[in-house]
Amino acid sequence: MRALLIILLAICILAEISGARDRDRRKRRRPMCITEPRLRDKWHIAGENRRVFIRIRPHQVVYRHGATMIKYRCLENRRNIFLLRKRKYEKDKDGVLCLGFSYVADHPRGEYSVIRLIGKGEGSNLLSPVLVPRKSQVSINTTCDLEDRHFRLPDQRHYITQAIIRRSAPGCKFPKSIQGRWNFTYQHAKSLEIWQRNSTLHLMDGSSVRFLCDKRDGPVFVFRSRRYVSEQQDAIMCVEFTPMENDPFYSFEMSRHNSGSYLDGQLKAVPKSESVYVHVHCDWIGSPARPEYLYP
Known part of the structure; x- marks a missing residue:
């Protein structure tokens, strides 16, 4: 009996140690950096062509310059100052970048x-990374130039240190995979038509709601219906499409990411002149989705 108790005690101790390690591992993986919701969008740099843009997500900043794309992970932030890192930018080097955003x-x-808060990187672009050894420890205090010392260096004129960015204009395209006329599990719907830039929801009572593709961030689309509520108010619906390749009945799960007051809570009112921001107006992103399904 005593031996059995010792074995059980040892198992409990090992389980506790393993659990503590798992908690520490999850804690290490948990991002210490998160961007402000209003910053999360697709941005163009003033003076650059449309193929140059910045995509800001909750824990990631993506920089696209022509054929070059760099995905930075957000390591640390202090308000709107962000320390970013690109793992394995080169064989034995990571790329780091420090940026500050100021509303104008x-x-x-x-x-x-x-504002670029770090010295010259691999290139002259605003978001060019500075190379550091793979295992180097970086932080805002040790890596970011919070006193703008690099503005006074002789080589400052050879790379961009500041730029104005503008939000991507409204308008998007639905991918070809979801275009077509679909049966829809929403109880008051007859069908849902989705085409390149617009969509129409046909209801059982014979009426229909026409939408435009207003904004997109990855798999999340903002459907916008002009003057649906009144002459002064539009309606929006934030939707994420997930293919259901192995389902014998349904083709897509259509998850809603917004609260609402119209059409059984599916549509949310916004002023007709108001720009819609995916991570501001789609207020249920990150919470359990409210799915419906599309099928042929």
Whole structure:
């Protein structure tokens, strides 16, 4: 009996140690950095062509310059100052970057000013990374130039240190995979038509709701119906499409990411002149989705 108790005690101790390790591992994986919801969008840099853009997500900043794309992970932030890192930018080197975002009111060319708070990187672009050894420890205090010392260096004129960014204009395209006329599990719907830039929801009572593709962030689309509520108010619906390749009946799960007051809570009112931001107006992103299903 005593031996059995010792064995059980040892098992409990090992389980506790294993659990503590798992908690520590999850804690290490948990992002210490999160971007402000209003910053999460697709941005163009003033003076650059449309193939140059920045995509800001909750824990990631993606920089696209022509054929070059760099996906930075957000390591640390202090308000709107962000320390970013790209793992394995080169064989034995990571790329790091420090940026500050400042809102500019009533600017004719954009909404935010972006300041590079680190020295010259691999290239002259605003978001070019500075190379560091793979295992090097970085932080805002040790890596970011919070006193703008690099602005006074002789080589400052050879790379971009500041720019104005503007939010991507409304309008998006639905991918070909979801285009077509679908049966829809929403109880009051007869069908849902989705085409390249617009969509129409046909209801059982014979009426229909026409939408435009207003905004997109990855798999999340904002459907917008002009003057649905009134002459002064539109309606939006935030939807994420997930293919159901192995399901014998349904083709897509259509998850809603917004609260609402119209059409059984599916549609949310917004002023007709108001720009819609995916991570502001789609207020249920990150919470359990409210799915419906599309099928042929």
